[in-house]
Amino acid sequence: MSYQTILVRKLYRFVPGEAHTIAAELQAVAANGSELAGRLKVIIGNLESSWEGQAKVRFLAESNGMPAQGESVSDWLRAEAGRVRSITVERWETVSEETWVPD
Amino acid sequence: MGFIQVDPVELRQAAGEIEQVAEEYRGLAEHARRATQDAQSYDGQFGPQVWAVGDEAHARLSAQADRLAELSLELVGIAEAFESADAESLAALHAIALNSQMLVGAGLGNLIHSLFRPPHISEELWVMLPVEDRIAILQGLGFTFFLTPFTDPGTVLYVTNPLRVRGEPGLNGEILAYATPGSQVTYTGVSRNADGVEWYQVRYLVPLTGLVTGWVSSHYLSTGRSRVGFEPETVSERFNILTDAAVRESGGALMGISSDWLQIRDGPTGDFAVVDAPQWGRVVRWTGRYIEEGGHKWYEVIYDEDTRGWARGDRVDEFAPRMDAPPAPEGKIWVQVQQERSFSQYNLFDVDNYAPPNGDLAASEQIRWKYDIGPEGINGPIEVPRGALFGPDGVAMQGSGVVTVEVTNPATGETEQHTVYFTLDNPGDLTWANSEDKSTEWSDGGWTNGRPARIANPDDALFRPLPKPPELTSEVSLAGPPEYRGQTIWVPDLRNTLDNNPYALFAVEDAGGAFPRGSPRFDLYFEDAEAGRQWYSDFYEERRDAPIYVLQDIPPEIGEGPKP
Numbered sequence: 235m236s237y238q239t240i241l242v243r244k245l246y247r248f249v250p251g252e253a254h255t256i257a258a259e260l261q262a263v264a265a266n267g268s269e270l271a272g273r274l275k276v277i278i279g280n281l282e283s284s285w286e287g288q289a290k291v292r293f294l295a296e297s298n299g300m301p302a303q304g305e306s307v308s309d310w311l312r313a314e315a316g317r318v319r320s321i322t323v324e325r326w327e328t329v330s331e332e333t334w335v336p337d
Numbered sequence: 338m339g340f341i342q343v344d345p346v347e348l349r350q351a352a353g354e355i356e357q358v359a360e361e362y363r364g365l366a367e368h369a370r371r372a373t374q375d376a377q378s379y380d381g382q383f384g385p386q387v388w389a390v391g392d393e394a395h396a397r398l399s400a401q402a403d404r405l406a407e408l409s410l411e412l413v414g415i416a417e418a419f420e421s422a423d424a425e426s427l428a429a430l431h432a433i434a435l436n437s438q439m440l441v442g443a444g445l446g447n448l449i450h451s452l453f454r455p456p457h458i459s460e461e462l463w464v465m466l467p468v469e470d471r472i473a474i475l476q477g478l479g480f481t482f483f484l485t486p487f488t489d490p491g492t493v494l495y496v497t498n499p500l501r502v503r504g505e506p507g508l509n510g511e512i513l514a515y516a517t518p519g520s521q522v523t524y525t526g527v528s529r530n531a532d533g534v535e536w537y538q539v540r541y542l543v544p545l546t547g548l549v550t551g552w553v554s555s556h557y558l559s560t561g562r563s564r565v566g567f568e569p570e571t572v573s574e575r576f577n578i579l580t581d582a583a584v585r586e587s588g589g590a591l592m593g594i595s596s597d598w599l600q601i602r603d604g605p606t607g608d609f610a611v612v613d614a615p616q617w618g619r620v621v622r623w624t625g626r627y628i629e630e631g632g633h634k635w636y637e638v639i640y641d642e643d644t645r646g647w648a649r650g651d652r653v654d655e656f657a658p659r660m661d662a663p664p665a666p667e668g669k670i671w672v673q674v675q676q677e678r679s680f681s682q683y684n685l686f687d688v689d690n691y692a693p694p695n696g697d698l699a700a701s702e703q704i705r706w707k708y709d710i711g712p713e714g715i716n717g718p719i720e721v722p723r724g725a726l727f728g729p730d731g732v733a734m735q736g737s738g739v740v741t742v743e744v745t746n747p748a749t750g751e752t753e754q755h756t757v758y759f760t761l762d763n764p765g766d767l768t769w770a771n772s773e774d775k776s777t778e779w780s781d782g783g784w785t786n787g788r789p790a791r792i793a794n795p796d797d798a799l800f801r802p803l804p805k806p807p808e809l810t811s812e813v814s815l816a817g818p819p820e821y822r823g824q825t826i827w828v829p830d831l832r833n834t835l836d837n838n839p840y841a842l843f844a845v846e847d848a849g850g851a852f853p854r855g856s857p858r859f860d861l862y863f864e865d866a867e868a869g870r871q872w873y874s875d876f877y878e879e880r881r882d883a884p885i886y887v888l889q890d891i892p893p894e895i896g897e898g899p900k901p
Binding site: 270303311 | 362365
């Protein structure tokens with residue numbers, strides 16, 4: 235009996251190194267988006283308190299949903315950042331292994 | 338009686354803040370794309386997913402930015418409408434008093450004037466009162482007629498804000514054209530109230546395509562180009578005009594417009610009328626003269642022979658022409674177009690020739706979706722063979738197709754044949770199955786479970802109708818919005834990809850009525866002679882940011898053009 239070197243294919247699974255960097259960038263975009271949504275809320279709130287009339291009612295009907303919409307984009311980005319961070323890829327590699335071969 | 342309280346200055350300030358937020362969203366959109374676009378593919382397991390996230394983030398953030406920019410413009414328009422109403426009301430009061438004096442003598446004229454200025458309010462204070470207060474006071478006295486000053490059919494009105502001309506009154510009316518600020522419309526005398534707004538039916542002469550009759554919001558119309566007392570000749574009396582000697586002596590400086598629209602006004606405040614509003618990317622000439630007003634630097638600019646005025650300095654940037662641009666004709670310059678769409682390439686499958694390609698797919702299996710055909714308005718579900726999902730090689734269609742369908746015209750009861758162009762919107766959502774109904778997918782250059790024979794979930798397929806491509810008259814045809822008909826465009830991203838057209842210059846051959854003025858969309862159609870197919874390529878998704886350049890007249894020299 236003896237050992238022989240044979241070539242075998244092995245499956246490697248790993249998270250690409252850049253996934254964390256990209257996820258962090260997307261998180262940063264999400265955070266900035268949230269900050270913008272907050273600013274927008276303040277701007278619209280100020281308008282609401284200083285302006286009266288039908289034009290205001292119409293304008294606010296169109297614009298009141300914008301901060302929430304901005305926040306929803308940020309939420310989506312955060313979720314996508316989390317997903318990107320955990321994407322696993324597979325790679326088959328051929329490696330040599332010592333295998334016991336019966337005589 | 339309704340109560341109105343508004344400060345146009347505050348509205349303008351809020352509009353500026355909203356616009357700033359919009360700009361920052363745009364920056365975030367670019368950031369998201371930059372962060373993802375260099376991800377490695379890892380055999381398609383990582384890169385494509387990340388790129389898709391980047392593209393989607395870019396689209397969502399840009400959409401947010403676009404909507405906010407629209408709201409900002411709308412707010413400016415509302416401020417202008419209030420200011421305009423203010424001027425109209427004053428002018429109407431004075432006109433009535435004057436006419437009364439001429440007609441029936443000074444005594445009654447003064448009486449009427451006094452009536453409009455209640456005796457307990459001094460003239461100085463009356464003039465200073467916001468229009469809402471004056472309206473409220475006069476409404477209390479029973480006077481409301483001057484609230485609707487534009488009532489005569491045939492009145493020519495000025496557009497004060499980028500304005501949609503719609504097929505029906507109301508915000509959901511089909512957009513027929515875009516009227517630019519400073520342009521004129523003719524009121525037909527017909528008005529309707531819809532969505533809380535008074536809509537006027539107007540006639541508008543669309544450059545190049547002709548006269549349209551449609552509906553516009555009366556908020557953005559004015560009887561005079563300028564407010565009373567804010568005519569262009571008053572600028573030098575009201576403001577201290579400064580001069581940048583270096584710019585002036587060098588004949589002025591070309592500046593590129595960096596905001597969606599550059600409102601060129603008769604003077605350096607929102608009180609002055611908008612003369613024109615060229616789009617982002619266009620070039621103006623700064624004469625070297627400027628005014629510092631309201632926290633902004635206002636430049637005196639020249640756009641074309643008819644347009645000279647004042648524009649906010651933060652809406653323009655130094656213009657740097659592309660050094661790799663094709664030679665421009667004398668007096669012209671290449672400028673980038675702001676566009677809403679960019680490239681993607683579709684193979685136009687001739688479904689009639691191959692459907693159904695697979696033995697186990699019955700031709701009778703149909704996919705239904707709704708589609709309007711032609712002006713007759715057949716608006717029923719149209720059936721397309723499910724084989725449309727497959728190409729001759731058993732590979733699912735992932736682009737566009739053309740198919741002949743039979744529909745029954747509800748008006749005549751007769752069966753008609755129509756050619757329908759369509760695209761599959763969600764190829765990624767479809768699951769392949771082999772002939773034994775086992776899932777199979779393309780991986781490492783082969784199918785994991787043998788060739789696909791069918792789609793496991795064909796009902797999930799989403800189709801979108803496409804406009805009919807134009808007849809090809811050359812190797813490459815191009816359709817664009819009406820104002821670009823006959824013009825040449827340059828697509829740098831396609832440079833050196835086309836035989837005999839190294840610069841990738843195209844003449845806009847087909848104006849295609851579906852492209853509204855003001856939102857350019859260019860479609861390119863390639864003929865692939867080898868494959869015997871027509872390729873449909875429009876500026877969408879894959880190269881959303883692919884720039885397009887057009888030729889603009891170089892703005893006139895200082896001293897030419899109309900005087901300010």
